[in-house]
Amino acid sequence: MIMNNIKYIVVVLSALLSQQLVAQDTGDVLIKNGTVITITDGVKENTDLLIRNGKISQMGEGLTAGDNVRVIDADNMYVMPGIIDAHSHIAIDAVNEATDPVTAQVWVGDALNPYDVNVYRALAGGVTISHAMHGSANAIGGQCETIKHRYGVEDPEAMRMKGAMRTIKFALGENPIRVHGEGQSIVPNTRMGMEQVFRNSFAEGKAYAKAWKDYSSGKTKTPPEYSLQKQTMADIISGDIMIHCHSYRADEILMLMNVLKDYGVDKICFQHVNEGFKVAPELAEFGAYASVFSDWWAYKFEVYYSTAYNAAILTKNGVVTSINSDSRELIRHLYHEAAKTQKYGGLSDNEALKLITINPAIQLGIQDRVGSIEKGKDGDIAIFNKHPLSIYAVPQYTIVDGIVRFDINEDPIDMRIDVDPEEAVPAFMETLDHSEDDSCMQGVQGHHHSHSHKH
Amino acid sequence: MLILSFKKLRLFYFTAYQPSYMKKLLFLFPMTFLLGIIHLSAQIDYDKFPEVTSTYLINDVHIQKSPTDSFGLGDILIKDGFISQVARNITAPADAYVIEGDSAYVYPAFIDALSHTGIAKKEDKGDRPKVKFQGYPPNSVVGITPEVLAYKLVDPSQETIKKMKSNGFAVSHVVPRGKMLPGQGSVMLLSGETNEEMLLGEAGSMYFQLAGTRGFYPTTVIGVMAKWRDLYRQATYLDKHQAVSKASAGPAKRAKADKSLQALVPVTKKQQTVFMKAEKAKDIHRAIALQQDLGYKLVLAEVKQAGPALDKIKKLNIPVLISAKLPKEVKEKGAKDKKDKGKQKDMDKKSTADKNKTSEKPAAKKKAKKEDSPEVKAMKERKKKSYDAYVGQAAALEKAGVPFAFSFLDSKPEDLKKTLKRMMKAGLSQSGAFAALTTQPAKVLGIDKQVGTIANGKMANLFLTTAPYFSDDANIKYTFVEGDMTEFEIKPKKKKGEGSEDFKKTLAGRWSYEVETPMGTYDGVIEISGDEDMAVKVISSDAPGDPMIGRDIEVGDQSLTYVTTLDMGGGSMEMTTSVDVDGDSMTGTVEIDGMGSMPITGTKLPE
Incomplete structure (x- = not known):
């Protein structure tokens, strides 16, 4: 009894002391009689799923949860883990700090925009988590942020997936060369120069880490000059940050893996990686991940040598592969994109669904918490009326941390949260236009839509 | 002492220019000549009423001592810049300048918690x-100049200072204009011949x-x-580095000098907010x-x-400073001007009377909008x-118990009362409004012991209005800043609401105009149609083919106000024209947002 009281006091005190500025909203939901696609443990028909306090607490038959818990009748429906998009640019107010080939110090997590209605639209496609990335204007771009689609919250802090691994954007090839080499007449103006930019930055990061180690151990008396950029490079070397690298050509992919080997860096996910099929065994051997489009290429010179079999070839070679959107439009039907790997490459249902669930979770370092339906994992769920790989599939409910954030039956016309008090109403109508400004090249000076591309 | 001698000097000059003092002029000539040299360098305002005494007695006024403390009728004695007594029936000291309050109203002068008052806009040459x-641009290119001190940029003769004062302000916390880190703020008294004289103190603000x-x-x-x-973080380590270098007996690598970082050190030590x-x-x-990440002291502004x-x-x-700017008011009557049609009309509810009126006019009928x-x-x-x-x-902040003051980065002081009234209509209390302009900014700026209320020993910062501040016919007649009195001319009251139909007829027609600008005189023609929908078209002689259309048109009793936008290819400039009309002539000002105003005159052209 006394012990219990003490425990209680300790719990209350620590809760008070932690001074949480943002209370994380979680909820309870009971999903009845669905066909549950667990991803990691097969498909379970006529199964109930109970989410308590935002976590999956029970799976089985005949579950009950009490009167106050919302019950979703998923009879004849398919229940799968919330879809995860390993490459997007939604919910951020800045994409490219395109002023320098290396901007490791910037972080898109600083500019989260919880009001972006594209988050809701992504929910309507069953997507519960996306990787909000810096753009590809710089060789070493900014740090990215893994966000949970808690549409409705107004505090940017509440959008973050707390505890998710830190990630950073790298970019190879034409984009950084055009922006900096051609744009500023500085290194990198060639693919050789690109390699040098990476090597210089890693070398600086390594020297920086040593200088600070010497200072904190008392070996040197005066502090080194602080640099958030070099500190970030040091954090990559120490394994705290996973690289997500915009890439197309096989030769460059091999180049970067060689650079990383020299600095002992092993956490990398290649993005787009259209020529990944050429170097799939090498990627697998390195332990690199790949996040690809299903069937999208030829939007610029370096992206001509491509195939819709890319995801399947990478998968069959043992590369942890995902399919991403890099677009606020594609993000709404990633399940279709995944299904294309069955047409091109003959992946099984589970292999195809892994491309948009557990595999992107691995690539973001969050596979212990999401990406499959398992007891104890986050209550992030997408419910479809048909099998999600069917062309007739329509998302019905999307649940994040046990809270129903999208319900097709309650889907009002105007889902904006923040409305400009001075806007002209027609301006809103204009924003309905699907102009494709989520490009990786957003914010790059001299970048015009006439020759715009997304990747 | 120096200040005092200047003040005396002003008296001499004032007396010297009065015809009845011609004899004195002759007598004083050698002395004024001598002092004139200093005088010119100090740039004293000749037009200003001379301070003959530093003792003032304001008699028989309603005194609002603080946002919540109303004293009732009484007298205020001001001595040497300070409030020396607030009481009923104070006997005037022999040297006092007595203002017969005549049941007017006196309030603590307002404090602007953040603005660019007195600091001119930098001309963007587009280079x-x-x-x-x-x-890797130099700091100055990207607006990182934390070493800049705001008061050094203040021009005491700037129009904005007078405007603030004529709207009841005595103190402004000014910050430099610019981009990321424009510099450090200064708390300025809105009175003084030089910027140093105006400086009440460094605000301890970045x-x-x-x-x-x-x-x-x-x-x-x-x-950013x-x-x-x-x-x-660099500033934090710079400070540590310098401390090590200082204390170190042996060789310690010297920290690189950096004026920007040096200027940020007080922020990292929580000496600056x-x-x-x-x-x-x-x-x-x-x-x-x-x-939260770095741990400095923060005030949210605008x-x-x-x-x-x-x-x-x-x-x-x-601490919060809310913007004194509100979105354009949504009026409860039909919007008249063209630009509003798309933007604001949606929220307007045409009164039945208006509808009846429009139905009589076929032209207006055509414009009847279809149902949304x-x-x-x-x-x-x-x-x-x-x-x-x-x-x-x-109102929401007040209700939540979050104290706030006002910042004026994006608003005009002359709009303040209107703005406050709208906020009060939305639920803000009157005492809350006053607190946000007096006690709360004083507290945020750390000057609440000196200013913000009317009390013995406080600085004599107050203003006198002819009626309760929020009443429609209240006019500010005097503002005292550290006991320095400025008297304002009260213009004859104009009738509220729209101008009469007769006056609109007077307005209708073609007017020639001339605007005096620093670049010379510009002229042209203003075409005004005075029917149901007032329309103003400004045709400059320089660009007769490209007229500007006036919007936000307001017709007063004998006055007209409208806004035009000058398109300058790439950028644009908003100009507000306000003229008083007397028969066939008009006089007034054209005001360019934040850049001051220029006189305009006009004459009606024969039909």
Whole structure:
């Protein structure tokens, strides 16, 4: 009894002391009689799923949860883990700090925009988590942020997936060369120069880490000059940050893996990686991940040598592969994109669904918490009326941390949260236009839509 | 002593120029000649009423001592810049200048918690600085100048200072204009011949905006936030480094000198507070995120959307300065001008009377809008809600128990009363409004012991109005700043509401105009049609083919106001023209946003 009281006091005190500025909203939901696609443990028909306090607490038959818990009748429906998009640019107010080939110090997590209605639209496609990335204007771009689609919250802090691994954007090839080499007449103006930019930055990061180690151990008396950029490079070397690298050509992919080997860096996910099929065994051997489009290429010179079999070839070679959107439009039907790997490459249902669930979770370092339906994992769920790989599939409910954030039956016309008090109403109508400004090249000076591309 | 001698000097000059003092002029000539040399360098305002005494007695006035303390009728004795007594029936000292208050109203003068008062806008020549690497520009190119002190930029003769004073202000916390880190703030008295004389004290403030510079690092908001983290931590280590170098007996590598970082050291030591412009909720969250990350003292400024961040602000007890600018008022009558048709009309409810009137006019009938679709209606409703939240921000803060003051980065002091009234209509209390302009800014700026209320020993900063401040016919007649009195001319009261139909007929027609600008005189023709829908067309002689259309047209009793936009290819300039009309002639001013005003005259052309 006394012990219990003490425990209680300790719990209350620590809760008070932690001074949480943002209370994380979680909820309870009971999903009845669905066909549950667990991803990691097969498909379970006529199964109930109970989410308590935002976590999956029970799976089985005949579950009950009490009167106050919302019950979703998923009879004849398919229940799968919330879809995860390993490459997007939604919910951020800045994409490219395109002023320098290396901007490791910037972080898109600083500019989260919880009001972006594209988050809701992504929910309507069953997507519960996306990787909000810096753009590809710089060789070493900014740090990215893994966000949970808690549409409705107004505090940017509440959008973050707390505890998710830190990630950073790298970019190879034409984009950084055009922006900096051609744009500023500085290194990198060639693919050789690109390699040098990476090597210089890693070398600086390594020297920086040593200088600070010497200072904190008392070996040197005066502090080194602080640099958030070099500190970030040091954090990559120490394994705290996973690289997500915009890439197309096989030769460059091999180049970067060689650079990383020299600095002992092993956490990398290649993005787009259209020529990944050429170097799939090498990627697998390195332990690199790949996040690809299903069937999208030829939007610029370096992206001509491509195939819709890319995801399947990478998968069959043992590369942890995902399919991403890099677009606020594609993000709404990633399940279709995944299904294309069955047409091109003959992946099984589970292999195809892994491309948009557990595999992107691995690539973001969050596979212990999401990406499959398992007891104890986050209550992030997408419910479809048909099998999600069917062309007739329509998302019905999307649940994040046990809270129903999208319900097709309650889907009002105007889902904006923040409305400009001075806007002209027609301006809103204009924003309905699907102009494709989520490009990786957003914010790059001299970048015009006439020759715009997304990747 | 120096100040005193200047003041005496002014007296001499004043007397010297009066014809009845011609004899004195002759007598004083040699002395004035001598002092005149100093005089010119001090740039004394000849037109100003001379201070013959530093003792004033304001008799028989209603005294609002503080936002919540109303003294009732009484007298105020001011001596040497301070309030020496507030009581009933004070006997006038022999040297006192006596103002017969005649049951007027006296309030503590307002304090502007953040503005650019007295600091001219920098002319943007559009030159692209020559910088080798976009990623490593010099600090000055990207607006990182924390070493700049605001008071040094203040021009005591600037129009904005007079405007603030004529609207009841005595103190402004001014910050430099610019981009990311424009510099340090200064608390200025709105009286004094030089900027140093105006300086009440360094505010201990550093002004910070999430404003990047196009083409150079930092450009984006993420760049600015990363740069701030870098600068802040570099300043922290610079201080440590210097301490080590100082204490070290052996050789210690010297820290590189850096005036920007050096200027930030007091911020890192919590000796200075960061005043951060944070208009929207997202900006507020970002400002707080940085503060939580680095741990300095923070004041949120120019806040326009506190609502979604209110809990956080309250929990962390962060001082708030809300913007004194509100969105254009939604009037409860039909919007008349063209620009409004798309923007504002949606929220207007045409009165039945208006409808009847329009139905008589075939021209107006044609313009009758078709019914909105349910979607558009719903959108307009949402916009209205957002508008209400904006106007109701002050009331919401008051209700939540979050004290706030006003910042004036984006608003005109002459609009203040109107703005306050709208906020009060949305629920803000009168005492809350006064507190936000007196006691609360004093507290935020750390000068509440000196200013903010009318009490013995406080600085004599107050203003006198002819009626209760918020009443329609109240006019500010005197403003005292540190006991320095300025008297304002009260213009004859104009009739409220729209001008009469007769007057509109007088206006209708073609007017020639001339505007005096620093670049010379500009002229042209103003075409006014005075029917139901007033229309103003300004045809400049320089560009007769490209007339400007007036909007926000307001017709007073014998006055006309309208706004035009001058398109300058790439940029544009908003100009507000206000003229008083007397028969066939008009006189008034053309005001360019933030740049001051220029006189305009006009004559009606024969039909």
